[in-house]
Amino acid sequence: MTSAKQPLLELKNVTTVVNDHTPAAKAILKQLNLKIYAGDFITVLGPNGAGKSTFFNSIAGTLPIKSGQILLQGKNITHLSVEKRAKFISRVFQDPKMGTAPRMTVAENLLLATKRGQIRGLKLRGLKAQLPRLHSLAASMNNGLVDRMQTATENLSGGQRQALSFLMATIQQPELLLLDEHTAALDPKTSAQLMQQTNERILQEKLTCLMITHHLDDALRYGNRLLVLDDGKIVFDVRDQQKQQLTKQKLLEFFGDIE
Numbered sequence: 264m265t266s267a268k269q270p271l272l273e274l275k276n277v278t279t280v281v282n283d284h285t286p287a288a289k290a291i292l293k294q295l296n297l298k299i300y301a302g303d304f305i306t307v308l309g310p311n312g313a314g315k316s317t318f319f320n321s322i323a324g325t326l327p328i329k330s331g332q333i334l335l336q337g338k339n340i341t342h343l344s345v346e347k348r349a350k351f352i353s354r355v356f357q358d359p360k361m362g363t364a365p366r367m368t369v370a371e372n373l374l375l376a377t378k379r380g381q382i383r384g385l386k387l388r389g390l391k392a393q394l395p396r397l398h399s400l401a402a403s404m405n406n407g408l409v410d411r412m413q414t415a416t417e418n419l420s421g422g423q424r425q426a427l428s429f430l431m432a433t434i435q436q437p438e439l440l441l442l443d444e445h446t447a448a449l450d451p452k453t454s455a456q457l458m459q460q461t462n463e464r465i466l467q468e469k470l471t472c473l474m475i476t477h478h479l480d481d482a483l484r485y486g487n488r489l490l491v492l493d494d495g496k497i498v499f500d501v502r503d504q505q506k507q508q509l510t511k512q513k514l515l516e517f518f519g520d521i522e
């Protein structure tokens with residue numbers, strides 16, 4: 264029974280306010296409660312402006328929460344800095360330019376990611392010894408990234424760059440992976456390919472993941488649990504068999520034309 268286990272991540276009554284203490288103050292997350300368990304691969308749907316990115320910003324610490332608590336494996340991380348949370352929480356954004364250092368090569372970026380949280384990482388020691396592992400990771404993305412290991416990241420295609428961002432975010436097996444529409448900027452074929460590699464890696468590494476998407480098909484096909492966020496609250500939460508039985512039609516009926 265999942266209810267008896269300690270959640271990997273728990274949000275307790277989380278309220279997040281933007282422009283706090285100004286006349287433009289607005290609550291975006293509204294007393295949100297959620298328990299996420301190790302191994303959950305959760306797809307997150309919701310209309311534009313529902314608060315999905317704010318939800319991720321609150322978990323990652325890029326936006327302070329106004330009230331409530333965030334617990335990671337029972338530890339209160341509500342006031343932990345973004346940098347400290349980055350040791351446990353990885354994130355991939357929609358924009359291919361965001362996850363990588365543009366002037367550094369693919370191999371250097373990957374190596375940097377293996378040393379996340381260590382100061383000496385910046386010196387990139389040990390590149391040679393790590394190369395076989397980095398090569399096989401790049402090859403696993405099946406998109407030519409492995410042939411461009413010595414290429415500066417800024418010269419990659421958007422799909423290769425997102426695949427690299429994804430690898431960098433998962434190379435150290437984060438306790439929690441946040442995918443913020445990470446395939447949305449890619450063409451349909453590239454997006455589908457990255458989605459498939461994403462799924463394989465998450466299952467293989469048994470990662471715990473929250474993935475925001477506007478694609479109902481992806482939200483239904485991937486993961487063991489599906490959430491719908493609307494107006495700063497979780498309004499729908501299904502898992503396992505209930506999720507498998509969900510159809511696109513039922514989802515559309517539930518919250519209108521989200522796509």
Ligand SMILES: Nc1ncnc2c1ncn2[C@@H]1O[C@H](COP(=O)(O)OP(=O)(O)OP(=O)(O)O)[C@@H](O)[C@H]1O
Pocket residue numbers: 281282291309310311312313314315316317318
């Ligand atoms: N820093 C901010 N300042 C002011 N308003 C903000 C800020 N961040 C978010 N908002 C507002 O909060 C609401 C929720 O935004 P958020 O980006 O979390 O929604 P979303 O569900 O991710 O939307 P989308 O699907 O369009 O990406 C929106 O109305 C947005 O304009």
